[in-house]
Amino acid sequence: MIWQHSNQQGEALNFVLAEAGSSIVGILGFISFRSFDPSLANDTIALAIWKRTDQADRGTGLQMLTWLMDQKKPRSVIAVGANRATLPIYKSLGFTTGSMSHFALFRQDLEMSTITGQRIRPSQKLGAGLNLLTQENELSENTMRSVEGFLSSNQPAKSARYYQHRFQKHPRFNYQFVTLGWHSYAELLVVFRTIEVEGAVVIRVVDIAGDLKQIPFAANALAEVVSQVGAEYLDILAYGIDEVAMVSNGFQSPETDPDLMIPNYFDPFERTNVDVLLAYTSNHTDSDSFHLHPADSDQDRPNR
Numbered sequence: 001m002i003w004q005h006s007n008q009q010g011e012a013l014n015f016v017l018a019e020a021g022s023s024i025v026g027i028l029g030f031i032s033f034r035s036f037d038p039s040l041a042n043d044t045i046a047l048a049i050w051k052r053t054d055q056a057d058r059g060t061g062l063q064m065l066t067w068l069m070d071q072k073k074p075r076s077v078i079a080v081g082a083n084r085a086t087l088p089i090y091k092s093l094g095f096t097t098g099s100m101s102h103f104a105l106f107r108q109d110l111e112m113s114t115i116t117g118q119r120i121r122p123s124q125k126l127g128a129g130l131n132l133l134t135q136e137n138e139l140s141e142n143t144m145r146s147v148e149g150f151l152s153s154n155q156p157a158k159s160a161r162y163y164q165h166r167f168q169k170h171p172r173f174n175y176q177f178v179t180l181g182w183h184s185y186a187e188l189l190v191v192f193r194t195i196e197v198e199g200a201v202v203i204r205v206v207d208i209a210g211d212l213k214q215i216p217f218a219a220n221a222l223a224e225v226v227s228q229v230g231a232e233y234l235d236i237l238a239y240g241i242d243e244v245a246m247v248s249n250g251f252q253s254p255e256t257d258p259d260l261m262i263p264n265y266f267d268p269f270e271r272t273n274v275d276v277l278l279a280y281t282s283n284h285t286d287s288d289s290f291h292l293h294p295a296d297s298d299q300d301r302p303n304r
Contacts, residue, residue: 003171004298005029005048015049016064018056025056028064031297032072033156036165042075044156046297050086062089076156076282076290080239080297083277090279100276100292101243103251104262105219106233107226114200115232116261117271127249129217130180130187132224138168139177146186147179150210155282155290158209166295167191167207173300175206178225180218187214190222191295194229195266202266203234206295212241216249223250235262237299239278240291265303276302 005013014035018026029049034040045068052060069077079090080100087097106113106120113120134143144160151158167175178190188210192203203226208215215236226234236251247256254260254273264274276299278292294300 004031007032007035016068018052018060018064020055020057023053023055026052026060026064028061028068030068032074033158033162037159037162040157040159040162042157043072044076044078044296045069045072045074047077047079047082048298050083061086062092065089065093075284076280078156078278078280078292078296080278080292080294081276081299081302082279087277087279093281095279095281097277097279098239100237100239100278100294101241101246101253101255102262102264102273102276103236103238103241103243103246103253104233104260105222105226105236105251107231108223110232113232115197115202115263115271118259118261121252121257123250123252125250126219126223127217128220130182130214130221131184132221133179133181133184133186134177135225135228136177137174139164143177143179143186143189147189147209150187151189153289154209155284156292156296163189163191163207163209178222180214180221187211188218190218192225192234193300194231197266197269201229201231203229203231204266204300205234205236205238205293206300207293208236208238208291212238212291213245215241216245216251219250237264237276238291238293267301267303274302 007014014030016028017024031046033044110120148160173193175191175193179186180188191207192205195202263271
């Protein structure tokens with residue numbers, strides 16, 4: 001928590017506190033994208049812990065949120081993994097609300113999944129087109145140069161430095177970086193980490209940068225990663241991806257297959273589907289380039 005909620009100078013934690021007399025009656029934690037790269041032209045704030053006590057006055061939660069937005073004036077405010085009870089508050093402030101889409105790309109020779117506890121139905125022909133260009137534990141200088149252009153065009157905006165500090169310097173998790181592209185030109189940056197469950201491995205994609213319209217055509221290339229890692233499947237949880245195109249290119253989803261199980265909680269592990277709710281507001285007008293992922297907030301280690 002200290003690493004994730006520290007401010008740019010590391011001198012304080014990013015929390016709004018509501019007080020009544022000498023007592024703290026409410027807290028609102030947030031993550032500033034500028035904490036990972038202070039040079040970002042526009043800041044994004046991701047909301048995390050949001051609680052109030054029974055002693056807090058009605059509307060305390062709303063007051064904390066509006067105070068934060070007034071003070072920081074970020075370009076975007078996002079909440080990934082939002083509580084259903086808070087959605088009316090977000091809507092009253094003009095936030096867009098919805099839920100993340102969940103996809104799995106199973107290893108082609110997998111018949112029974114230890115992680116999902118299900119027999120795997122053969123997928124359709126995998127979408128081809130994008131090539132697997134690089135797979136790294138740390139972003140090389142060449143990779144950073146090749147992806148910097150589309151990082152800044154995405155919303156919420158990020159940078160190569162953001163990815164270095166957010167993932168390479170994480171105190172607990174080890175991430176890997178994959179670039180995908182047509183021929184040798186990078187179009188997508190995919191960040192993932194592996195999780196072991198009962199001796200089986202799942203690849204959890206926590207961030208994707210680039211043109212998400214290209215992701216359905218990355219199935220064949222990502223299947224190479226699944227095979228190389230020896231995972232049962234690759235898991236993508238995101239907002240802003242064309243679900244029809246994903247499924248028609250070999251990804252599987254509980255939205256189109258209600259019997260399919262894709263767990264979201266791994267620490268502790270729960271074999272259940274989860275509806276991951278979200279809310280966001282942004283003054284960026286190009287909605288096609290706005291997409292959200294688990295690591296945009298605190299959802300790359302989600303639990304109840």
